[in-house]
Amino acid sequence: MHQKNIHYAGRTLTEATRALILLHGRGGTAGDILSLAPLLHVQDFALLAPQAMQNTWYPYSFLTPPADNEPWLSSALGIVGSVIEDITMAGIATENIYFTGFSQGACLTLEFITRHAQRWGGVAAFTGGLIGDKLYTENYRGDFAGTPVFIGTSDPDPHVPVTRVQASEAVLRERHAQVTLKVYPNMGHTISRDELEQANTLIFKM
Template identity: 30%
Template sequence: MNKNTRIGLVSISDRASQGTYKDLGIPSLKDWLKKVILNPFEVEERLIPDDKETIKAVLKELVDEKKCDLVLTTGGTGPARRDVTPDATLEIATREVPGFGEQMRRISSVFVPTAILSRQVGALRETEDHAALIINLPGQPKAIAETLEGLPAKGVNGVFAAVPYCIELIGGPTIETDATYVKAFRPKSAKRPEIIDSLILEPEGKADSAIIMLHGLGADGSDFGHFREELIASGAPLESTRMVLPNAPYIPISMNNGYEMRGWFDLYSLESRDREDAEGIKKTFQLIRRLISEEESKGIPRDRIFLGGFSQGCCMTLYAAVQLDKPIGGFFGLSGYLPLIDKEEVEHVGSAIKSPIFIGYGEEDSVVPPAFTQISVSYLRKLGADKLSAHGYPGLQHSIDLDEIGDLADFLATVLR
């Protein structure tokens, strides 16, 4: 399930916001976006006066609360005293992206020498679990289109050609464009984020909690289609829990001679962890962040969102427990281990490590050696996981049995109280 792109449109004008004249900025932007963007997107509109504090508050709301991936403003970019859009943007930004402003002035200079008076900026606003690109555009509809599309006949690219790749780089969704208007540019080496399709199992009533369950290598989400019912039968209070069962993309698996199968990251060996797919692990982690954010946007409190996984899914679950900056309801990992131990990629430890964590493994597992799991348990505790419970099951191989389901049900019953 791929998240729709959310776009904030902000028209900044004293007179338009007072009703003195009709705003043309937002309608022009909406029409342009509808003809250029091919995949579904959602729009948040705001019409506000040229007041710096108001602009700052609206930009923060659109990024922090509405989770917009892209925010486009129009108006208020000149040198007049009331033109404060760039100032407000930079004050709430975490980083500037200077190339956007430079290219916008280059485009405008083809038409008017006063383009050098424009103070338009492009910038990023980043929070713990989200990031957005903010671009200040001109106020006139014709200038908006020229700035976004560029001047192909003169060999001048518009700024929107770089927007999709920028949004992907900061962890946002994929944007596809109609090349008739704008051909989105991506380096040949760039990999687009895989669209994650998920099996969503809703409860009979309104959901008040959610479990995101990651399957193992070569499997898919349907493997856990009855998992909620099995946990309920063992005493877990999941009658109002939504199950989110994402499917990993098909990728070549090195230890299987490059054969493509569903996997969260590449595997090189089952016996050694000397070589690990750090890039693939980090890429899947960004998808996990998005899945958690989607549940929050559906009204599920963060402390009632749980991430679990089996085998490779367990590896990603434990990695997320270390990396996430904010706690969630809890984590449970079955028959797996924490990847990238002692690698620089795991040096960041977020506060999610303080969430409740359940780890279960078979003591006769011939796929993931029990020693891998035991080392991971010790390492997680060293990192600060003081609510971690680990359970080894005699005779259990690389699977899940009723004893483990019972213990996991008890864990969920405790944390959901």
């Protein structure tokens, strides 16, 4: 089970009008994902990066049955929800809350926002898809009301099949997210400069 261990950067919650939640990948750290901040147009944001226990949000592939990843998956989703509560308690509206994540963190990001679809500020998911051995659409509720979402991924990727990314895109579109999916041939399991530029153009607008 995860403990609430949040790393902060950027503006404080009391002085910021926008907040960004950053979710690291398997084996990564909050510090790793926060190192993206100088490359994104988030200078006036409060930045909040939770740290997963033992550097992983859930133990198995995101493509295994969700029950196999419990109780870690539910605990991870709960940590994200708790961070959002902190942000809104500070007076920042949900439409000014943004998300970004890489790999396992991108999967967790997409799973959380689709379970709680509403007008968020925007989402940049670097190599991820909705979680499960299949899409459990009964878990997804709400309406994104035009929330901009950028998803970038490699074809092929050793951990995230493009077919799952495309299926996830369809679910988000059905709930009225404004999704931009960009598939990069043979990019590898990484975050490219073009993905960061896409995120800045589509999500983190100055």
